[in-house]
Amino acid sequence: MYDGIVQELIDEFGRLPGIGPKSAQRIAFHILQTPSFDVSRLASLLVDIRERVRFCEICGNVSEQERCAICRDPRRDQTLICVVEDAKDVAAIERTREFRGLYHVLGGAISPIGGVGPDDLRIAQLMQRLADGTVTEVILATNPNLEGEATATYLSRLLTTLQIAVTRLASGLPVGGDLEYADEVTLGRAFEGRRAV
Amino acid sequence: MYDGIVQELIDEFGRLPGIGPKSAQRIAFHILQTPSFDVSRLASLLVDIRERVRFCEICGNVSEQERCAICRDPRRDQTLICVVEDAKDVAAIERTREFRGLYHVLGGAISPIGGVGPDDLRIAQLMQRLADGTVTEVILATNPNLEGEATATYLSRLLTTLQIAVTRLASGLPVGGDLEYADEVTLGRAFEGRRAV
Numbered sequence: 001m002y003d004g005i006v007q008e009l010i011d012e013f014g015r016l017p018g019i020g021p022k023s024a025q026r027i028a029f030h031i032l033q034t035p036s037f038d039v040s041r042l043a044s045l046l047v048d049i050r051e052r053v054r055f056c057e058i059c060g061n062v063s064e065q066e067r068c069a070i071c072r073d074p075r076r077d078q079t080l081i082c083v084v085e086d087a088k089d090v091a092a093i094e095r096t097r098e099f100r101g102l103y104h105v106l107g108g109a110i111s112p113i114g115g116v117g118p119d120d121l122r123i124a125q126l127m128q129r130l131a132d133g134t135v136t137e138v139i140l141a142t143n144p145n146l147e148g149e150a151t152a153t154y155l156s157r158l159l160t161t162l163q164i165a166v167t168r169l170a171s172g173l174p175v176g177g178d179l180e181y182a183d184e185v186t187l188g189r190a191f192e193g194r195r196a197v
Numbered sequence: 198m199y200d201g202i203v204q205e206l207i208d209e210f211g212r213l214p215g216i217g218p219k220s221a222q223r224i225a226f227h228i229l230q231t232p233s234f235d236v237s238r239l240a241s242l243l244v245d246i247r248e249r250v251r252f253c254e255i256c257g258n259v260s261e262q263e264r265c266a267i268c269r270d271p272r273r274d275q276t277l278i279c280v281v282e283d284a285k286d287v288a289a290i291e292r293t294r295e296f297r298g299l300y301h302v303l304g305g306a307i308s309p310i311g312g313v314g315p316d317d318l319r320i321a322q323l324m325q326r327l328a329d330g331t332v333t334e335v336i337l338a339t340n341p342n343l344e345g346e347a348t349a350t351y352l353s354r355l356l357t358t359l360q361i362a363v364t365r366l367a368s369g370l371p372v373g374g375d376l377e378y379a380d381e382v383t384l385g386r387a388f389e390g391r392r393a394v
Contacts, residue, residue: 002259002288004249004261005242005245005246005249005250005261006246006250006259008242009242009243009246012235012238012239012242013239015234016224016227016228017223017224017227018220018223018224019216019220019224023215023216025285025288026214026215026285027213027214027215027216028246029283029284029285030213030214031213031243031246031247032246032247032250032259037212039243039244039246039247040243040244041209042209042210042240042243043239043240043241043243043244044240045202045205045206045209046206046228046236046237046239046240046243047236047237047240048202049202049203049206049225049228049229049236050228050229050236052201052202053202053203053229062199062203062229064201064202086226087226088222088223088226091199091222
């Protein structure tokens with residue numbers, strides 16, 4: 001639609017997740033027409049990111065060093081490990097400031113349809129971390145969907161062999177949500193998990 | 198939230214229009230975790246785009262040459278000029294394949310609140326293009342909003358001094374739309390502009 005490089009840039013932005021053709025066009029024109037936007041900075045970050053970012057050798061979180069900032073922090077509770085699917089989930093939990101233990105990033109969830117089995121996840125590394133007996137509780141914080149539940153079930157069975165408490169995040173109504181609009185499964189979970197007040 | 202460069206890349210993507218913090222995070226992780234995504238290609242396009250892209254000296258459309266592909270094309274009807282606010286509008290009209298004339302990109306619309314007056318737009322250049330009498334019709338295709346209408350009104354008054362037909366794109370119900378959900382102004386316009394069948 002456009003001459004050469006403008007269309008190339010639009011196409012390239014369109015390859016990123018969540019960016020459709022219209023958004024890609026808007027972004028390309030913004031870059032073209034906004035002199036204050038620092039293109040060279042974005043360009044150099046793109047070039048550097050793959051070289052500079054690695055995954056923490058202990059927990060699998062993103063890190064610029066061999067061990068991530070959380071695994072390096074001695075003030076974190078070394079007896080607690082929260083198991084998540086993805087590094088993005090670590091950031092989401094950190095934002096709550098509710099958890100002061102360590103993490104373990106699986107790198108996905110078991111999905112027979114997606115062709116992801118237990119051997120494709122960082123489960124062996126988790127078992128190795130639990131071997132020395134320091135950890136007393138493993139919190140399974142995989143997503144509350146089919147794959148996440150399957151992964152949590154698989155892990156909880158695997159961990160029964162060890163003398164470690166295994167817990168799962170509570171499912172229920174989202175805070176600030178409207179009961180009327182909750183789906184049946186969530187509402188059912190909220191009933192199952194009801195507490196005395 | 199993240200270590201160094203990951204957060205920097207997320208912040209940089211968050212500066213682009215239409216990309217919030219969550220989308221920026223998703224994009225940064227996609228780039229980090231998708232080996233097939235060609236970061237160096239996107240980086241080099243970003244560096245090149247400002248150098249290689251200029252604006253057509255005649256119509257103001259984006260171009261890699263002094264004159265854009267439309268202004269260079271002798272098969273386009275040289276007697277018709279369609280006036281638009283932005284180069285993105287040229288692409289939108291080209292997609293319809295309904296118009297075979299030339300364009301004139303104003304570079305915005307008159308907006309007293311935004312501090313944009315007639316002198317900030319490419320209006321003098323338009324008058325210059327119309328001076329030799331080749332053009333017989335000017336189609337005002339500014340946006341059907343307050344600023345676009347003000348700009349169209351301003352231009353139509355200015356053009357009455359010349360012997361040139363001045364037209365405006367039709368306003369009305371969008372094709373495929375639902376009468377029930379149309380806003381009052383659009384529905385009012387659709388009545389005003391009704392045609393015999």
